[in-house]
Amino acid sequence: MLRKIFRTLTLSIVLCLSIFSSPGNAAAAEYRQCQGILGSNESCGTYVVTPDDSLIELARQFGLGYNEIVAANPGIDPVLPNPGTKITLPSTWIVPDVPQRKGIVINIPEMRLYFFDPRNPDLVLTFPVGIGDEGSETPTGTFNIIGKLVNPPWHVPDSIRRETPGMPKVVPPGPDNPLGTHALRLSAGSVLIHGTNRPFAIGRNVSHGCIRLYPEDIQKLFRDTSVGDRVTIVRQPVKATVVAGRVLVELHGNPKENLLNKAVAELSSKRLLEQVNLVKLMVAALKKTGIPTDVSW
Numbered sequence: 431m432l433r434k435i436f437r438t439l440t441l442s443i444v445l446c447l448s449i450f451s452s453p454g455n456a457a458a459a460e461y462r463q464c465q466g467i468l469g470s471n472e473s474c475g476t477y478v479v480t481p482d483d484s485l486i487e488l489a490r491q492f493g494l495g496y497n498e499i500v501a502a503n504p505g506i507d508p509v510l511p512n513p514g515t516k517i518t519l520p521s522t523w524i525v526p527d528v529p530q531r532k533g534i535v536i537n538i539p540e541m542r543l544y545f546f547d548p549r550n551p552d553l554v555l556t557f558p559v560g561i562g563d564e565g566s567e568t569p570t571g572t573f574n575i576i577g578k579l580v581n582p583p584w585h586v587p588d589s590i591r592r593e594t595p596g597m598p599k600v601v602p603p604g605p606d607n608p609l610g611t612h613a614l615r616l617s618a619g620s621v622l623i624h625g626t627n628r629p630f631a632i633g634r635n636v637s638h639g640c641i642r643l644y645p646e647d648i649q650k651l652f653r654d655t656s657v658g659d660r661v662t663i664v665r666q667p668v669k670a671t672v673v674a675g676r677v678l679v680e681l682h683g684n685p686k687e688n689l690l691n692k693a694v695a696e697l698s699s700k701r702l703l704e705q706v707n708l709v710k711l712m713v714a715a716l717k718k719t720g721i722p723t724d725v726s727w
Contacts, residue, residue, distance in 0.1 A: 431633040432453050432665055435483040435712075436523065439592065441556040446471065450567060459556075460553045460554065460555055461553070461554050461556065462552050462553060462554070463525055463531075463552070463554055463674065465671060465673045465674075465680070466524055466525050466672070466673070467523075467524060467525070467671060467673055467722065468521060468522070468524075468525050468544070468554055468628040469521050469522030469523055469524050472622065473520070473521065473522045473722060474502070474518045474519060474520055474521055474522070474721060474722055475492075475518075475519040475521050476516050476517065476518060476519065477492070477516070477519055478514060478515070478517075479511045479512065479513055479514060479515045479517060479518050480513055481513045482520065483511060483513075483576055484508065484509050484510065484511065485499045485500060485503065485506065485507075485508035485509075485511060485517070485632050486509065488517070488519075489558070489632070490624075490629055490632070490644055492519050492582065493518065493557070493560030493635070494519065494558055494646060495541050495542070495559065495560070495632050495633020495634075495684075496508070496511045496630070496631075496632065496633030496634050496635060497540075497541050497558075497634065497720070498520055498540075498541075498542075498558060498631075498720050499517070499519070499520075499610050500631075500718060501682070501718060501719055501720040502517075502519070502520050502719050502721060503517045503518055504717070504719075506550050508538045511657060513697030517628050518540050518652075518721075519580075520719075520720060520721050521658075522721070522722055523540075523542065523556065523680065523722070524671050524678065524679075524680040524722050525554075525669075525671075526544065526662060526664055526666050526667065526669060526671065526699065527666060528662050530662075531544075531546045531547070531711070532546055532548065532659065532660050532661075532662075532696075533655075533659040533660035533661060533662070534550070534623070534650040534651075534655070534659065534661040534662065535661075535662045535663075535664065536559065536561075536568075536641060536647045536661070536662070536664070537664055537665070537666050537669075537682075538561055538567075538568060538570065538663065538664065538665045538666075539665060539666060539667040539682040539683060540557055540669075540682040540720060541558060541559050541560065541561055541633050541634075541682075542556060542557070542559060543556065543558075543559050543623075543641065543643070543651070544556050545557075545651060545654065545655070547654055553648065555651065555654065557643055557644070557651065558633050558644070558647075559631050559632065559641050559642060559643055559652075560626065560631045560632045560633065560634050560635075560636050560637055560641070560642035560643075561631075561635055561636075561637060561641060561642075562635065562638060562639040563635045563636055566637070566639045566646075568621070568637070568639050568640070568641060568663060569616065569618055569619075569621065569639065569663065570663045570664055570665050571662075571663060572619045572660065572661070572662050573616045573617045573618045573660075573661045573662075573663070573668060574599040574614050574616070574658055574659065574660060574661060575614050575615070575616060575617075575620075575653065575655060575656070575658060575659045575661060576616065576657065577614070577615035577657065578612075578613075578652065578655070578657060579609075579612065579614075579615065579617075580611070580612055580652075581603035581611055582603065582607075582609050582610060582612075582613045582622075582624070583600050583602050583603060583609075584601040584606070584607050585599065585600055585640065586598065586599055586600065587620070589638070590638065603716075605627055606627065607627060608626060608627055608628065609624040609625065609626075609698040610624055610625020610626050610627060610642075610643075610645055610648055611625050611645065611648070611649070612624065612625055612648045612649060613625070613648075614651070614661075616661055618661075618682065619639075620639070620640075621639050621640055621641070622640045622641070623640070623643065623648070623651070623661070624640060624641070624642060624643070624648060625642070625643055625644070625645045625647075625648035625649075626642040626643070626644070626645065627672050629644050629645065629687060632644055642648060665713075667679055667682050667683050667689055667692060668680075668689060668692045668693045668696040668701075669679065669681075669686070669695055669696075670696055670700055670702060671692075671722075675726075676724050676726045677693065677697070677702050677705050677724070677725055677726045678705055678722045678723060678724055678725070679693060679696075679697070679711065679714055679722070679725050680694060680695070680720065680721065680722045680723070681714055681715055681717075681719075681720070681723075682718060682720050683718050685718075686717075688710065688715070689715045689718060690712055690715040690716075693714070694710055694711070697711075705726055705727065706725050706726065706727070707713065707725055707727045710723075710724070710725040710726075711725045715721045
């Protein structure tokens with residue numbers, strides 16, 4: 431549905447949304463933001479599954495997290511999808527609603543990081559992330575980068591050593607180090623933004639509070655960030671914006687979560703509810719595809 435909207439946009443808006451690198455590898459792309467939308471001038475790409483594919487591997491290939499590719503393709507086996515199946519690849523996102531789009535912004539429900547480079551304020555990098563598991567949730571709030579580490583050793587927390595007897599106090603750099611090759615230390619206790627030696631964990635709740643990126647993504651983020659940069663971590667399962675007079679919503683949540691009330695509250699706060707078809711909104715809240723969806727009359 432969003433594809434039809436973008437086809438009707440003016441040339442200036444389409445150009446504003448144009449991707450700045452090769453399509454099909456969102457992780458390596460820089461985007462311009464326009465009217466609260468970030469990404470390509472099509473809401474989704476498609477891909478036909480081959481016998482050697484899994485959604486887990488395709489997620490990394492196309493710069494997506496496990497959560498994103500599974501939500502966009504309900505009913506498809508993520509490990510053994512049927513060859514010949516056409517899958518959806520999300521390629522557009524609504525920018526999180528924060529007071530200042532500056533530095534790093536991480537939205538916990540969608541498991542995605544946005545970097546607003548102060549040297550190029552119109553350009554945005556975006557990457558999928560892995561976050562804290564239940565009981566070890568990634569904290570929300572506004573923090574700063576206080577250190578940058580190359581080949582960091584992992585000082586194993588006592589809580590993990592109690593869970594896994596025999597773990598060493600320190601894991602040196604190398605293939606067994608879960609921090610990967612680069613890490614950004616935050617002013618948030620022991621929380622880091624770091625790489626990983628388990629790329630299949632991106633787009634999942636798997637960490638003890640840290641934020642994980644694909645190995646190739648942390649290198650790009652590490653290169654472009656500086657000590658002192660702001661890091662804003664938010665929890666926004668519902669995002670909304672208006673493009674060419676049409677109300678778009680993007681919803682993220684687990685299968686059992688009812689987002690309809692949260693979506694109504696968010697649209698009311700933005701004074702957009704009168705423009706919304708509640709039946710469309712209800713369907714979007716049930717599906718939770720994570721793809722910007724037109725819910726206008």
